[in-house]
Amino acid sequence: MSQLRAAAGGLRRGGGGGRAVPPAGRRRKDASVGVSSPGHRGRTPAPPPAPHLFSDPAEVGALRGNLLAWYDRCKRDLPWRRVGGTGAPALIPALFPAVWVSEIMLQQTQVATVIDYYNRWMQKWPTLQALAQASLEEVNELWAGLGYYSRGKRLQEAAKKVVSELAGRMPRTAEDLQKLLPGVGRYTAGAIASISYGQATGVVDGNVIRVLCRLRCIGADSSSPAVIDRLWDMANALVDRSRPGDFNQALMELGATVCVPKAPLCGECPVKQHCRARCRVEKELAFASQKLFGNPPPVPDVEDCGVGDCPLCPPATEPWDSSLGVTNFPRKAAKKQPRVERTATCVLERRGCHGAPEYLIVQRPSSGLLAGLWEFPSLPLAQGLQEEKQREVLADHLQAWMGQPVVAGRLRFIGEVVHIFSHIHQTYVVYSLHLDGDVTLDPALSPSRWVTEDEFHTSAVSTAMKKVLGGTWAFPPFPSLWSWASPDSGPQLEFSSGLSCASFRC
Numbered sequence: 001m002s003q004l005r006a007a008a009g010g011l012r013r014g015g016g017g018g019r020a021v022p023p024a025g026r027r028r029k030d031a032s033v034g035v036s037s038p039g040h041r042g043r044t045p046a047p048p049p050a051p052h053l054f055s056d057p058a059e060v061g062a063l064r065g066n067l068l069a070w071y072d073r074c075k076r077d078l079p080w081r082r083v084g085g086t087g088a089p090a091l092i093p094a095l096f097p098a099v100w101v102s103e104i105m106l107q108q109t110q111v112a113t114v115i116d117y118y119n120r121w122m123q124k125w126p127t128l129q130a131l132a133q134a135s136l137e138e139v140n141e142l143w144a145g146l147g148y149y150s151r152g153k154r155l156q157e158a159a160k161k162v163v164s165e166l167a168g169r170m171p172r173t174a175e176d177l178q179k180l181l182p183g184v185g186r187y188t189a190g191a192i193a194s195i196s197y198g199q200a201t202g203v204v205d206g207n208v209i210r211v212l213c214r215l216r217c218i219g220a221d222s223s224s225p226a227v228i229d230r231l232w233d234m235a236n237a238l239v240d241r242s243r244p245g246d247f248n249q250a251l252m253e254l255g256a257t258v259c260v261p262k263a264p265l266c267g268e269c270p271v272k273q274h275c276r277a278r279c280r281v282e283k284e285l286a287f288a289s290q291k292l293f294g295n296p297p298p299v300p301d302v303e304d305c306g307v308g309d310c311p312l313c314p315p316a317t318e319p320w321d322s323s324l325g326v327t328n329f330p331r332k333a334a335k336k337q338p339r340v341e342r343t344a345t346c347v348l349e350r351r352g353c354h355g356a357p358e359y360l361i362v363q364r365p366s367s368g369l370l371a372g373l374w375e376f377p378s379l380p381l382a383q384g385l386q387e388e389k390q391r392e393v394l395a396d397h398l399q400a401w402m403g404q405p406v407v408a409g410r411l412r413f414i415g416e417v418v419h420i421f422s423h424i425h426q427t428y429v430v431y432s433l434h435l436d437g438d439v440t441l442d443p444a445l446s447p448s449r450w451v452t453e454d455e456f457h458t459s460a461v462s463t464a465m466k467k468v469l470g471g472t473w474a475f476p477p478f479p480s481l482w483s484w485a486s487p488d489s490g491p492q493l494e495f496s497s498g499l500s501c502a503s504f505r506c
């Protein structure tokens with residue numbers, strides 16, 4: 001009986017999920033089934049079995065109609081959707097930045113987080129010409145806290161290219177957008193071309209991957225190039241030719257609000273009659289019921305995939321899990337664990353001319369992680385370095401900035417702040433040093449400056465550095481967040497990504 005309950009659980013009402021997106025241009029393609037587009041690798045593999053395809057024109061037409069009708073009724077009111085309708089010529093100059101900016105911001109970032117950043121961005125730079133004239137420092141300041149900072153940099157680089165090299169004329173096809181604009185990948189190009197210019201091209205993002213894999217029982221690794229190519233073929237075959245932008249947004253909306261990663265709302269799905277994952281759950285439920293009462297197993301359905309070694313079916317080593325229901329699809333390869341790094345960071349403080357404390361911040365290199373952002377003087381630490389040695393190497397590093405010897409013993413250990421990047425588990429070993437006199441900074445080193453607390457928070461600093469400053473001020477009002485390793489080791493503080501440093505300020 002537990003099997004019956006578990007199998008039925010895949011059809012029950014549940015919670016929602018955010019918009020998960022692969023970095024740097026997530027999604028791609030631009031024609032119908034069997035036709036390749038830029039990025040397809042030039043292969044022509046054998047077509048998958050019919051059960052994994054949308055081969056019935058009547059079914060495709062019904063799916064389009066049902067999905068668009070649902071979208072017209074239920075779509076969320078998002079600021080980038082208020083600009084105008086698909087392909088409206090008079091609105092193109094305004095619409096392009098709206099779609100482009102929102103799609104770049106939505107990469108690896110949830111909608112609720114993006115809305116405020118988007119509104120502030122569009123208020124500050126309503127046109128591409130305005131963005132092209134901005135400095136990278138201004139871009140980084142507005143982007144601070146949104147993460148994946150290279151996105152903002154490439155957005156500005158593309159705006160400059162449109163203004164200076166393309167005479168202000170936007171590319172209007174997915175192929176040209178991807179080819180001509182830095183930071184515009186396969187998905188972003190398809191989204192802009194379909195939503196802004198009405199090009200009948202599909203899109204594939206994390207939400208679309210999940211919806212299509214469930215609609216057609218695709219259980220192979222959904223991150224593999226072969227499966228991604230097939231999903232692009234499906235998206236291009238499905239896209240509605242008269243309302244391509246709305247259809248693509250509807251497909252993504254379905255994945256974001258109904259066909260969510262866990263506990264999908266199958267009963268509310270507008271295309272549930274086309275979902276083969278749901279059919280599979282019903283068949284497994286029926287089979288479990290017959291097995292329970294000793295009846296012979298059912299005859300295989302002719303619509304089921306019966307091809308051996310099907311490239312789109314789940315591997316034989318990963319049998320159906322009745323407790324997962326439709327969430328058996330999609331399946332992904334095991335996520336690579338982030339690498340572990342430790343960094344010594346020093347909050348250098350002096351008394352400013354008006355008596356308020358000031359802090360030294362330095363600019364990171366123009367490439368790599370957190371490119372161009374500002375931070376407290378920091379130094380990567382070798383693994384296994386003892387605390388005494390940490391102080392010594394940090395003191396030597398600070399001497400270069402201050403132009404005078406730094407006594408390691410003067411460095412006051414504050415604690416450890418943990419920040420999780422997508423691929424790095426970073427621990428900042430935080431020290432502080434109060435300076436009594438003035439310090440002359442070496443102009444030959446990386447750019448640096450003294451800032452007040454208010455200036456610090458309006459500068460282009462990362463969330464991790466805001467955590468560091470928050471941790472140096474006072475104990476947070478939540479004692480459970482602190483753990484003591486030893487009486488003299490100092491507090492060890494781990495901030496969760498859902499809490500800002502302001503939450504810890506007394």
